[in-house]
Every structure is written in structure tokens, then in C-alpha cells.
Amino acid sequence: MPPVPPFFLRSEYLINPLGLSTAAPRFSWILESAGRASRQTAYQVIVSPDAGFLERGIGDYWDSGRAESNRTWGIAYGGVPLWSGKVYFWKVRWWDEGGSVSPWSEPASFEMGLLQERDWKAKWISPQKTVEFSSRGNVTLGVSSGDFVQCLGIYLRREFEVKEKIRRARVYVCGLGYYELRLNGRKVGDRVLEPAQTDYNKAALYSVFDITSEVREKNALGVILGNGRHIKAYGYGRPRLILQVHLERENELVERVITDEDWKTGYGAVLENGIYLGERTDSRLEQDGWDEPCFDDSSWPNAEVVAGPNPVSRPMPPIRVTDRLAPRKMWSPRPEVHVFDFGQNFSGWVRLRVSGPRGRQIKVRHAELLQPDGTLNVLPNQNAEAEDVFILKGRGQEVFEPRFTYHGFRYAEVTGFPGQPTLDNLEGCFVHSDVPKTGDFRCSHELLNRIHRNILWGQLSNLMSIPTDCPQRDERQGWLGDAHLAAEEAILNFDMAAFYSHFLEEIRLAQKEDGSLPDAVPPYVEKLYPADPAWGIAYLEIAWLLYFYYGDDRILLRHYVCLKRYVDHLGRNAEGQIILKLGKYGDWCSPGEVAPKRTPLELTSTWSYYRAAVLLSRFAEALGRTDDVRACARLAEGIKTAFNDRFLRDDQYTAVRVGPADKSPSQTSNVLPLALDMVPPDKKRLVLERLLESVVMEWDCHPDTGILGARYLLDVLTQAGYGQTAFRVATQKSYPGWGYMVEQGATTLWERWENLTGSGMNSHNHIMLGSIDSWFYRVIAGLRCDAPAWGMMTVRPPLITGLTDAAAEVSTMRGKAAVAWHREARLFELRVEVPVGAEAMVHFPLVEGAAMIEESGSLIWKAGLASGETPGVSFLKNDGEYVLFRVGSGVYAFRGSSCT
Ligand code: BGC
Numbered sequence: 001m002p003p004v005p006p007f008f009l010r011s012e013y014l015i016n017p018l019g020l021s022t023a024a025p026r027f028s029w030i031l032e033s034a035g036r037a038s039r040q041t042a043y044q045v046i047v048s049p050d051a052g053f054l055e056r057g058i059g060d061y062w063d064s065g066r067a068e069s070n071r072t073w074g075i076a077y078g079g080v081p082l083w084s085g086k087v088y089f090w091k092v093r094w095w096d097e098g099g100s101v102s103p104w105s106e107p108a109s110f111e112m113g114l115l116q117e118r119d120w121k122a123k124w125i126s127p128q129k130t131v132e133f134s135s136r137g138n139v140t141l142g143v144s145s146g147d148f149v150q151c152l153g154i155y156l157r158r159e160f161e162v163k164e165k166i167r168r169a170r171v172y173v174c175g176l177g178y179y180e181l182r183l184n185g186r187k188v189g190d191r192v193l194e195p196a197q198t199d200y201n202k203a204a205l206y207s208v209f210d211i212t213s214e215v216r217e218k219n220a221l222g223v224i225l226g227n228g229r230h231i232k233a234y235g236y237g238r239p240r241l242i243l244q245v246h247l248e249r250e251n252e253l254v255e256r257v258i259t260d261e262d263w264k265t266g267y268g269a270v271l272e273n274g275i276y277l278g279e280r281t282d283s284r285l286e287q288d289g290w291d292e293p294c295f296d297d298s299s300w301p302n303a304e305v306v307a308g309p310n311p312v313s314r315p316m317p318p319i320r321v322t323d324r325l326a327p328r329k330m331w332s333p334r335p336e337v338h339v340f341d342f343g344q345n346f347s348g349w350v351r352l353r354v355s356g357p358r359g360r361q362i363k364v365r366h367a368e369l370l371q372p373d374g375t376l377n378v379l380p381n382q383n384a385e386a387e388d389v390f391i392l393k394g395r396g397q398e399v400f401e402p403r404f405t406y407h408g409f410r411y412a413e414v415t416g417f418p419g420q421p422t423l424d425n426l427e428g429c430f431v432h433s434d435v436p437k438t439g440d441f442r443c444s445h446e447l448l449n450r451i452h453r454n455i456l457w458g459q460l461s462n463l464m465s466i467p468t469d470c471p472q473r474d475e476r477q478g479w480l481g482d483a484h485l486a487a488e489e490a491i492l493n494f495d496m497a498a499f500y501s502h503f504l505e506e507i508r509l510a511q512k513e514d515g516s517l518p519d520a521v522p523p524y525v526e527k528l529y530p531a532d533p534a535w536g537i538a539y540l541e542i543a544w545l546l547y548f549y550y551g552d553d554r555i556l557l558r559h560y561v562c563l564k565r566y567v568d569h570l571g572r573n574a575e576g577q578i579i580l581k582l583g584k585y586g587d588w589c590s591p592g593e594v595a596p597k598r599t600p601l602e603l604t605s606t607w608s609y610y611r612a613a614v615l616l617s618r619f620a621e622a623l624g625r626t627d628d629v630r631a632c633a634r635l636a637e638g639i640k641t642a643f644n645d646r647f648l649r650d651d652q653y654t655a656v657r658v659g660p661a662d663k664s665p666s667q668t669s670n671v672l673p674l675a676l677d678m679v680p681p682d683k684k685r686l687v688l689e690r691l692l693e694s695v696v697m698e699w700d701c702h703p704d705t706g707i708l709g710a711r712y713l714l715d716v717l718t719q720a721g722y723g724q725t726a727f728r729v730a731t732q733k734s735y736p737g738w739g740y741m742v743e744q745g746a747t748t749l750w751e752r753w754e755n756l757t758g759s760g761m762n763s764h765n766h767i768m769l770g771s772i773d774s775w776f777y778r779v780i781a782g783l784r785c786d787a788p789a790w791g792m793m794t795v796r797p798p799l800i801t802g803l804t805d806a807a808a809e810v811s812t813m814r815g816k817a818a819v820a821w822h823r824e825a826r827l828f829e830l831r832v833e834v835p836v837g838a839e840a841m842v843h844f845p846l847v848e849g850a851a852m853i854e855e856s857g858s859l860i861w862k863a864g865l866a867s868g869e870t871p872g873v874s875f876l877k878n879d880g881e882y883v884l885f886r887v888g889s890g891v892y893a894f895r896g897s898s899c900t
Contacts, residue, residue, distance in 0.1 A: 002103060003096045004032050006043075006072070009108035011090075012315060013497040013550075018170070019113035019208035019313040023082065026554065028073035029092050029105060030815045031836040036872030037888025039837040042068045042095040047079055047088050049251075054089045054107055061088065066095070070837055073551055073789060073813040084115040085170065085246060085253075113208060113313035114172055114244075122172075122244040122258035124308030127154055127265035128301055130238045135277040136383045138474040141525045143233040144383070148277070151238050153270030153404070154225040156303060158263045159293050160245070161218055162255070168248040169215045174206035174311050175241040177228020178404045182291040183214050183221055191318040192431060193406065196465030196502060197229060197478070199522040200236050202509045206311040207318070215247070221257065222291030226273045226404025234524040240306050264300035266290065270403060276384035276474045278366075279402035283393035284358065314505065316498035317434045319465060321348065325428035327412075330421070333374035338414045340426050345410040345748040345765050347461035347471035348431035349388065351401040356418030358394025363387060363416050366409035368472055368764040369757050376413045379759040383474035392418075406431050408461060408472030408765050410747065433463040435494040441776050443806035447731050448776060451738045455770040458748035459490055462767045466503055466521065470751065470763035477520040478503070480531060480538035481585060482768040485711050487542050488549075489773035492810055497550045500542050504555065507539045508562050515562075515569030519584070530569070532584040532601075533608035534708055539566055540615040547622065550813055551789025556619050564628075567616050570609045571635070577642035579605035587668040587706035589768075591736040591753045594761050596706055598666035600654075603647050604708055607672045610639040614676065622788075640678050648679075651686035667694050668709025674720070675712035688720050701728040702737050703753075711771040718779050718798075726779070727800045730772060738772055781808030783819040786841070790817050795832050796843035797821040799881065814838050823847060826898040836889045843882040849898040853883060856893050860885070 006029035012020055013028070027045060031038075044066050046059025053060055062079025069075075072094075082088065091107045114120055130151040137143040171188065173181055174195050181188040188209050195205040225239035245257035269286040273279040289295045327340040340350075350364050366386045367376035378386065386407045390400040412428070414421060441452050462468045467483040467490070468476045483503070490496050503521070510521045517536045518528035530536070543559050546552045573582050583601025590596055596604075617632030647653045653669040670691040673679050679687050695701060695717070705713055717726035733739040736753030744755045748765040756762035778784045782797040790812040797806065797819070809818035815835030822829045828847045834840045844853055844861075853861040858870050861883055866875035873892065876884040 002100050003094060005103045006031055006092050006094055006105040009090070009092065009105055011108065011110035013495065014315055016109045017315045018111045018210065019172070019206070019315050020110055021113045021115065021313040023115075024076040024078065025110055026073070027075045027077070027090065027092065028813060031072060031094060032815065033096065033836050033889065036890035037097070039097050039889065040070050040072055040094045041097055041099065042066050043072070043075070043092055045075060045090060045092045047077060047090040049086055049088050051089050051107065054091060057104070072837060074553065082112050084112055084119045087111045111208070113206070117310065120242070120244065120311060121256055122242050123260050123305045124240045124242045125156070125259045125261070125263055125303040126238055126240040126306045128304045130154060133272050135272070135274050136385060136474065137233055138276065139383050140475055141477070142527055143525065147233050148274060149232050150227040150272070150274050153268060153273055154239050155266045155268045155290060156223045156225070156241055156263050157220060157266070157290060157295070157297060157300070158257065159218065159220045160257045162215055162247060163217070164249055164254060166212065166215055166247050166254070167250055169210070169212045169245065171209045171211050171243060171245045172206050172311070173209070173223075173241075173243040174204050175223055175225045176200055176204055176236070176239055176308070177230030178226040179241065180224045180403050181209070181221070182223070183211055184216065184219055185289070185292040186214070188214070190320055192321060192403070193228075193319040193464065196314070196316065197522055198506055199509055200230055200309050202309065203312045204309040206242070206313055208313070211245070218293035220291055220293045220295065221245070224268065224270055224403065226270065228275065228404060229524065237306070240308050242308060242311055259303070261302050261305055263303040264297040265303045266297065266300040273402070273404040275405055275476065276386065277405065278385055278387040278389070278407070279405045280389040281400060281402070282391040283398060284391060286393065314502045316502050317436065319431060320434040321429040321431055322434050323430035324351070325430060327423050327426050327428065330423055331374055336415060336417070337375065338417060338421050339370070339374060339376065340412045340414065340423070342410055342412070342428040343747070344457060345408065345461070346428065346430050346457060347408050347464070347765070348406055348429045349402050350412045351399065351427040351429055352390060352414070353397060353399050353425050354392065354417065355397045356392050356394065358392060360392045360394070360418055361416050362390045362392070362414060364390070365413040366407040366472075367411050367413070368409055370411060376411055377757055379757065380762055380764060381473050382759055384472065386472070401429060406464070406471065408470060408763075430460070432460045433465055433499055435463060435496060435499055437493065438495045438811040439493040439777070439809065441773070441781055441808045443776070443780050444804045445731060445802065447733065447739050447742060448780065450742045452773060452776055454742065454746060454748050455489060455767070455773045456493060458765055458767045458770055459486065459493060461748060461765050463499065466506065469768070470766050472765060473763060478506070478522065479520045480507070480517070480535040481519070481588065481707065482766065484538035484541035485707055486767045486770045487545050489770050491545055491549045492774055492777045495811070497546060497552065500546055501555065504539070504543055504546070504559060508559060511562055511565065515565035517566060530573075530582060532586065533570055533579055533582050533605040533612070534586055536566060537608045537612050537615075539563060540612050544615050544618065547619070548788055549785060549790070553622065556622055560619055560623060563616060563619060567612045570612060574606070574609060577606070577609070577639045578602060578646055579609050587666065587708045589752055589761075590666065590668070590706035590709070591704055596666070599668045599706065599709070600647075603653065603669055604672070606639065606643050606646075607676070610636060610643060610678065611676060613639060643673065643678060644680060648683065651683065652690040653687065665690070665694070666704065666709070667691060667699075667713060668705045671705065671709045671712050671716050674716045691716070692722065692725070695729065696725060701725060702732055702734070703729055704736070707768040710769050714772065714775045714779070718775070723779065723798050723800055726775075727802065730775070731802070738769065777808045777810070781806045781819055782821065783808045783810065783817065789813045790835065790838050793817055793834065793838060793840045794843070795819050795830070795840050796882065797830060797845055799845050799847070809833070812838075826850065828896040830894040832887065832892045832894070834887060834889045838889055840887050842885045842887055842892070842894070844885065844894055844896060845882055846880070847896065850896045851898050853894060853896045855895075
């Protein structure tokens with residue numbers, strides 16, 4: 001039997017993408033094999049712009065020939081140059097370990113974007129006049145009340161005719177800050193809140209839509225522009241648009257429609273709009289047919305050509321409405337004030353269905369929390385007004401949802417509703433970057449499942465084309481600390497490759513000549529420079545995770561010089577290898593405080609410098625730059641020595657001498673050096689004991705860490721052999737802890753360990769403490785990636801009392817990696833799935849009295865000795881606690897029991 005053809009063909013991580021901008025797109029595919037220890041020994045990829053050629057097996061643009069390689073991802077196109085705007089088809093076949101070749105895969109396609117600046121004939125346009133309004137701003141970034149001067153919704157239109165038969169039609173479009181594109185009366189595509197956030201001075205992202213089936217003889221393009229982040233307070237001007245339509249007849253470009261002075265500009269229903277403000281829509285102002293052909297736009301002034309950034313394309317999962325939530329309950333705490341509870345904190349907006357008199361104004365306010373009297377508590381929204389206003393046109397049923405704003409909320413308050421609303425009048429739209437779900441975790445401990453579930457909601461709520469801190473208040477920024485602390489969790493749960501590639505690109509663009517980075521990206525204000533090192537290392541952390549989990553070596557090549565520049569910047573700010581001045585946030589948000597009082601900023605900053613040097617040396621190694629590896633190793637050694645000299649006092653790390661007044665040094669100070677193995681060997685035990693003393697004795701198995709310490713606390717305890725203690729910390733229902741949030745009714749993670757309800761720093765939908773989720777995968781389920789792109793994985797179910805089952809699976813670049821285990825009295829069952837081309841170290845736990853282990857019914861180990869030969873499984877050792885096997889790809893069912 002020949003091997004099964006490759007499937008799940010992707011180009012640059014996406015299925016049949018449009019608008020690729022790289023000269024050599026990278027291909028990937030997934031293999032499956034019924035056998036074991038299967039791997040690809042060679043592949044052949046062919047590429048052609050002609051589907052017919054491809055069908056006949058002809059790769060006239062590229063034929064890789066039989067390429068000896070076990071790689072099934074990151075295979076870069078190596079043929080003749082690709083053309084702007086053209087579609088290419090490709091397929092692949094593979095040779096397995098026995099030399100048998102598979103049939104060809106089904107074809108896949110990719111389409112190039114506009115590769116050269118000169119491909120853009122369109123000009124940036126904007127109305128000659130706009131109407132401004134002002135709203136509250138963002139205090140954290142120093143742009144406060146009244147500073148957010150923005151424009152009312154802007155409408156642009158243009159008609160065009162198509163006389164010949166069109167084979168292909170595409171529109172390339174970018175509208176800043178946000179746009180909605182309409183063609184012949186309908187919205188094009190299902191994306192919302194486009195384009196992705198960038199620093200618009202450096203790049204603006206255009207999208208490509210296939211409009212072939214929507215083009216008729218007479219056509220009208222309509223675009224509504226909203227403010228988004230393209231506002232004066234951030235150094236940009238009024239909204240603007242660039243758009244280009246390509247109409248093609250049999251591969252030949254017949255016509256282009258471009259934005260220029262001939263476009264008309266007007267107004268419509270969308271009025272005030274702002275990310276924090278909300279949106280005001282007056283349906284009475286809707287100009288019927290404005291986005292359809294034959295509309296009389298003679299009173300609409302012409303647009304003017306304005307300056308604008310270079311449009312670039314970075315295809316990635318767009319923001320969409322991914323779910324519609326029905327409200328669970330509704331009540332009216334006061335006459336005509338109706339509160340709806342969606343039962344879940346989430347990012348997005350409300351869709352309202354209503355009929356009522358013309359001019360009736362309905363207001364929707366959003367909040368994460370309630371006041372004791374059942375009204376909204378909007379205090380955590382801080383400066384964000386978060387109000388949507390809809391004014392009825394009064395013609396039967398009307399449906400409203402905002403276009404250019406989003407909110408973070410669980411409760412919505414509706415006032416002005418004509419009559420008594422019911423649950424059917426409202427729907428909650430869950431809005432976020434629509435990254436594919438690629439991981440799953442569950443276990444027998446319900447509280448951990450609940451925490452995991454809250455993390456998923458929190459993570460998605462904070463993916464808005466960049467990783468954000470929160471969706472509700474006047475921030476929603478790409479804070480780097482929050483981003484990197486949750487990145488591994490995000491990667492285990494979702495396909496983050498294209499999303500983070502975009503974010504890394506923005507970090508790179510945000511870097512200054514001197515190598516410094518901002519605390520948040522895109523950096524809308526200057527005061528974000530230079531970053532707290534614990535935030536800045538996001539650049540290295542996320543680059544590393546993309547390389548490690550997705551095997552993305554192009555990321556390393558692309559960013560290496562800039563990553564190095566960042567480490568050099570840290571070096572220039574170090575005095576005797578100690579970073580004294582750059583710290584601002586450090587171990588942010590530990591119990592009872594926002595800014596850390598017990599974990600010194602110099603300690604977290606210097607530790608981050610060390611971490612950066614270690615990561616850089618790994619990049620250098622992956623790139624084969626041996627001189628750099630040596631230099632980084634020396635640098636790391638120097639930082640470590642300085643760190644220990646300065647912060648290690650007797651048996652613990654602290655900057656403050658521990659006296660009677662302060663008996664409680666921070667857990668984080670000890671966790672961080674333990675996590676990176678920085679502690680001198682003779683002190684390790686002591687430092688660990690101090691940490692345990694704090695966790696177990698002083699804090700009764702609760703975390704006393706901020707977000708940095710929380711990222712590593714459970715791993716450090718587990719690795720030191722205190723998995724049971726880590727489990728206790730993770731499953732605490734009392735304050736402070738993840739379980740406490742669940743007990744208090746949280747449906748996402750909070751910013752603070754405390755259940756705060758005032759106007760301070762207390763978002764109820766922050767993701768930075770979500771790092772615990774990767775511990776769930778790695779330790780509770782026991783599934784760990786050990787080599788780039790899951791080439792080697794470790795399966796090691798924990799021996800923890802109080803857990804009987806756990807399972808996790810991850811769709812990797814090679815296919816599915818999965819583990820599921822079940823424990824019952826003297827029986828232990830373990831199912832393992834290893835994708836083609838990967839291997840796993842399987843640590844099979846010896847539960848009490850275990851005397852034999854079978855795999856798929858064959859005895860493989862008995863009474864301490866390997867027994868028999870099972871295909872794909874080799875016995876390595878027995879350390880008394882676990883029996884270690886090495887396995888190749890395939891599905892394995894291990895079973896350990898006490899008797900035959
Ligand atoms: C954000 C944090 C962020 C921090 C940095 C806060 O306001 O919400 O999550 O990392 O600022 O100071």
C-alpha cells in the first residue's frame with residue numbers, strides 16, 4: 001500500500017491565502033500513516049499558475065524534484081519569480097521510510113499580493129472636510145480627557161462598469177483606522193475591525209478580497225471609514241482610504257478601479273465612533289442606495305488626495321464575529337432600564353433587534369460587573385465611555401450593531417427601548433482575531449477545567465490583531481509583558497504563527513536606532529520608551545516560541561540582528577551587568593499591590609537581561625553562528641555572577657536584608673533564578689527551601705507572586721519534585737489564586753488576584769496570569785514539546801494525588817500530538833499519539849504495585865525488565881518511579897497493572 005497523500009496544505013501558515021507578500025512563500029503539509037515510526041524521507045513539490053499543468057504533474061514554475069528531507073513545513077518556494085497578484089497552484093507527494101511514494105495531494109493555491117510599490121496606482125484619499133468631535137482618551141498613555149479628537153463616520157463611493165466577461169476580480173483595500181467595504185449594496189467578506197493594528201507611520205496593512213462573483217455590469221463601491229487608532233492623539237490625521245480593484249480577463253488585466261479625486265465623499269448613519277467611546281448610529285441619516293449603482297451623488301463633494309503610508313500585506317487570521325451569545329437573563333432594576341446578562345465576560349458588542357418610532361434613541365452600555373442593586377458597575381471601564389447609541393428610522397424591524405468599536409463586558413444595559421424588551425432582542429457578538437483552535441486540554445479536576453475555560457475566553461478576548469491587555473477599559477494596548485507571559489499558552493491552544501509573525505514585525509518596526517523597544521506595540525506615544533526589560537524581552541520570548549513550536553527558522557533570520565540589538569541596548573544600560581534604571585513594572589500585580597514592593601525592579605530587570613542573553617545564544621546556535629554563541633554564553637555567565645553577587649543573601653534572593661520587620665521576601669525573587677538554573681549548586685537546596693517555606697508555611701500553598709513569578713512558580717515547584725504542592729497552589733479556591741477567581745464567579749481571568757470592583761487597576765478580563773495553562777498541558781496532561789516543531793516530545797503523566805484523568809492534544813506542524821491518561825487503583829492507562837516524523841519519550845508511571853506494562857495488548861515490560869519486542873517502542877530505563885520508553889510516530893495504548 002502506498003502512503004496516504006499529504007493533506008492540510010498551507011502556504012505561510014494559511015489555507016489558500018490571498019495577498020502573500022514574500023518572494024518565496026513557505027509550504028507545509030501534514031502526513032498520516034497507519035504504521036509506526038513513520039517519517040518522510042523525501043518530498044516533491046510542484047507549482048504552476050496553470051491548474052491544468054499541475055493536474056498533469058507539471059511544475060513549470062517550480063519543481064523541487066525529489067528532495068531528500070524529513071521536513072514537512074517551512075519548505076520555501078524555489079522557482080522562477082512570482083508575479084504580483086497572480087494565483088499559483090501547488091501539490092506535493094512524499095516518500096516514506098520504506099521508500100514508497102504517495103500519490104499526489106489534492107492541489108492547493110496561493111495568491112500573491114501587490115509586490116512592488118509601483119503596483120499601487122491608487123492614491124490615499126480622504127474627504128476635503130470632516131466633522132470632528134472629541135471624547136475621553138487614555139490616561140495610562142498620557143492622553144486624557146477631551147484629547148481624543150476624532151471624525152464622524154466617513155462615507156466614500158465610486159461606481160464602475162464592466163463590459164467584458166471577467167474571469168477574476170480582486171479588491172486590494174486599506175482604510176485607516178477602520179473600514180467597512182461594500183459592493184453593490186452588500187458588505188464584502190466577513191471581516192470586522194480591519195485593518196490590523198500597526199504603526200501607521202511605518203506600514204498599513206491592506207487586505208485582498210475575491211469579488212469575482214459579485215461584480216456585475218454596473219457596480220458601486222462604498223466604503224465607510226472609522227477612527228480606530230488612526231487619530232490625532234497618536235500622531236496620525238483623519239481617516240483615509242486606499243483601494244484598487246483588478247479586473248482580469250483570462251489572465252490579462254483589463255481594468256483597474258482606483259481611489260483618486262474622482263471618488264465622492266458623503267455622510268451616512270455612522271456618526272461618532274471610537275474604540276473606547278463606542279458608536280452612535282442614526283439610521284435616519286442613512287442614504288438609501290448609497291452603496292449601489294445609479295445613486296445620485298451629485299451633491300457629494302469629491303475626495304482629496306492625501307499622504308499615506310506604504311500599504312503592505314501580512315496575511316493572518318482576521319478579526320471576525322466568531323460566536324453569538326444569547327443573553328441568559330434580563331431584569332429591570334429601574335423603570336425603563338433593562339440589564340442583560342450574557343453569563344460570560346467577552347470582547348465584542350451587542351446586536352440589537354428592535355422596531356419603534358422614528359427618532360427613538362436606544363442606548364447600550366457595557367460593563368463587566370454589577371452594582372449590588374443590579375445596575376451596571378462601569379467603574380472598571382475607567383475612561384472608556386463604552387456606549388453604543390442607535391437611533392431608529394422607524395420603518396419596521398431594524399437591526400443594529402456597531403462597526404468601529406468593541407467592548408469588554410458581560411452585562412449590557414439597554415435604555416430607551418420602545419416597550420419591554422425580551423431576551424430575543426439582544427445577541428452578544430464575540431469578536432476577536434479568528435485564530436484556529438489547535439489545542440485541547442481537560443482533566444478530572446473540574447476546577448482546573450474551569451480555569452482553562454476562563455483562560456480560553458480571556459485569551460481570545462485579548463487577540464485584536466495584536467495581543468492586548470484587556471478589552472474593556474481605555475487601554476487595549478499591545479503591552480509586551482502581558483503578550484509574552486501568555487504566549488506559550490496561546491500557542492498551545494491556538495494557531496498563533498501568522499498572528500505573532502505580524503506582531504514581531506511590529507516590534508521590529510518599533511525598535512529605535514539605539515536598540516530600545518517600547519513597553520507596548522504599536523507604540524502610540526513616546527513615553528513607552530525604553531521598555532521595562534521584563535516587557536522588552538517579549539521580542540526574544542515570542543520569536544523563540546515561534547521557532548520552537550512551529551520550527552519557524554525564517555523568524556530567526558529575519559529578527560536576529562534586531563534581537564541582538566535589543567540585548568546590546570540592555571547591556572549599555574547595565575552597570576556591572578546589573579540593570580538599575582530600566583525597570584518600571586517588574587513583577588507586576590502581586591497580591592495586594594500593583595507595583596511590586598517586595599520584588600526589586602533591579603532584580604527582575606537584570607534577570608530579564610540574563611534571560612535575553614540565554615535566548616539570544618539559542619538563536620545564534622540555531623543559526624549556526626558559533627562566535628555569537630560563545631559571546632552570548634560569556635555574557636550570560638557574567639550576568640549570572642553579578643546577579644548572584646548582588647541579590648543572593650545566604651539562602652535567598654532579595655535586595656533588602658530580611659530583618660524582623662520583613663519576614664516575607666517575595667516568592668518571585670527566588671522563583672526566577674531557580675527557573676533559569678542561575679542558583680549556584682551549593683545554594684540551590686537552600687533557596688528552594690526558602691521558596692517552599694514561603695509557599696507552604698507563610699502562604700498556605702498560595703501564590704505570592706505577580707505576573708512574572710506566576711509564569712514560573714508551578715514549573716519550578718514541579719521540577720524540584722514538588723508537583724503535589726504545585727497542584728495544591730493551582731487548585732486553591734481561596735485568595736490568592738486562580739481558583740479563587742472561579743469561586744468568585746469569574747468567567748475570564750482577572751488583572752489582579754483581588755476581586756476589586758472600583759475604578760482602579762482591576763480589569764476582569766486580563767490574560768497575563770493565563771500562563772498557568774501551559775503548565776496544565778505540560779505537567780497535568782504531561783504533554784511537552786522538546787525540540788523545534790515537536791520533533792521530540794515528552795509524555796510524562798504526573799503522579800499527583802487527586803487527579804485520575806487528564807488529556808491534551810495539539811495540532812502541530814507535523815500533525816496531531818496527543819496524550820490521554822487514566823488512573824484507577826492499581827491500573828494506569830496511557831494513550832499517546834505521535835505525529836509522523838516525530839518521536840516521544842514516554843515516561844510511564846509505576847503506580848503502586850505496578851508489575852507489568854502492556855502496549856496494545858502486548859507485554860512490553862514485566863517485573864523490572866523489558867519484555868518482548870513491540871514495533872515502534874524501545875525500552876530505555878526504569879528509575880523506580882517511571883519506566884521510560886522511546887517511541888516513533890503512531891498511536892500507542894499503554895496499560896500498567898499489578899497482575900496478569
Ligand atoms: C496594563 C497591563 C500592562 C501595564 C504596564 C497596565 O495598565 O493593563 O497589563 O502590562 O499597564 O504598566
